[in-house]
Amino acid sequence: DIQMTQSPSSLSASVGDRVTITCRASQSIANYLNWYQQKPGKAPKLLISVASSLQSGVPSRFSGSGSGTDFTLTISSLQPEDFATYYCQQSYSTLSYTFGQGTKLEIK
Amino acid sequence: EVQLVESGGGLVQPGGSLRLSCEASGFTFSNYAMHWVRQAPGKGLEYVSGISTNGGSTYYANSVKGRFTISRDNSKNTLYLQMGSLRTEDMAVYYCARATGDYWGQGTLVTVSS
Numbered sequence: 169d170i171q172m173t174q175s176p177s178s179l180s181a182s183v184g185d186r187v188t189i190t191c192r193a194s195q196s197i198a199n200y201l202n203w204y205q206q207k208p209g210k211a212p213k214l215l216i217s218v219a220s221s222l223q224s225g226v227p228s229r230f231s232g233s234g235s236g237t238d239f240t241l242t243i244s245s246l247q248p249e250d251f252a253t254y255y256c257q258q259s260y261s262t263l264s265y266t267f268g269q270g271t272k273l274e275i276k
Numbered sequence: 277e278v279q280l281v282e283s284g285g286g287l288v289q290p291g292g293s294l295r296l297s298c299e300a301s302g303f304t305f306s307n308y309a310m311h312w313v314r315q316a317p318g319k320g321l322e323y324v325s326g327i328s329t330n331g332g333s334t335y336y337a338n339s340v341k342g343r344f345t346i347s348r349d350n351s352k353n354t355l356y357l358q359m360g361s362l363r364t365e366d367m368a369v370y371y372c373a374r375a376t377g378d379y380w381g382q383g384t385l386v387t388v389s390s
Binding site for chain 1 (some may be wrong): 309311313320321322323326327328333334335337338371373375376377378380381382383
């Protein structure tokens with residue numbers, strides 16, 4: 169199975185900050201990488217698919233980049249509603265879409 | 277409106293069995309591969325199982341292989357997860373999701389305890 173490693177596992181930041189979360193795959197996954205946001209008690213929400221394609225309705229302050237094994241999620245200017253846990257997920261392996269361990273974004 | 281509604285969760289003793297269902301509406305269910313994903317209390321997301329559009333291909337995480345069975349009934353727009361030999365570490369909220377990741381159910385809680 170493809171292993172996904174996110175860093176950092178937690179992050180403290182302030183409203184207005186620019187933050188970057190990284191995700192590394194154990195083998196090349198081309199651009200088959202999704203990013204999710206999850207808030208407590210809620211199902212994950214898809215933010216970005218195929219590494220950089222922003223889902224409809226997701227604010228443009230979110231962006232994704234990368235290919236191969238290294239990927240990043242950037243939030244250009246943090247808003248109060250962005251404090252949540254973020255997960256990457258590879259969609260390269262047929263039917264086996266493993267997740268990273270998550271990055272908890274907290275208010276400083 | 278696309279909806280995925282899970283049911284079947286509850287309290288079960290270690291070693292017991294449970295069947296989860298996920299009823300889909302608002303889209304052509306038979307056109308989408310489907311997944312089960314779980315989240316133990318306070319933990320991250322764990323991909324559990326996936327099934328192809330016609331049910332001919334399935335995948336299981338090592339943690340559930342041989343104990344869980346995924347299936348689907350396209351005539352009923354329903355996805356299933358038959359869980360057996362349940363362990364305390366299987367306790368989690370179980371979500372069904374479209375393989376595209378864009379729609380998820382609300383989750384159903386499975387508690388494994390004596």
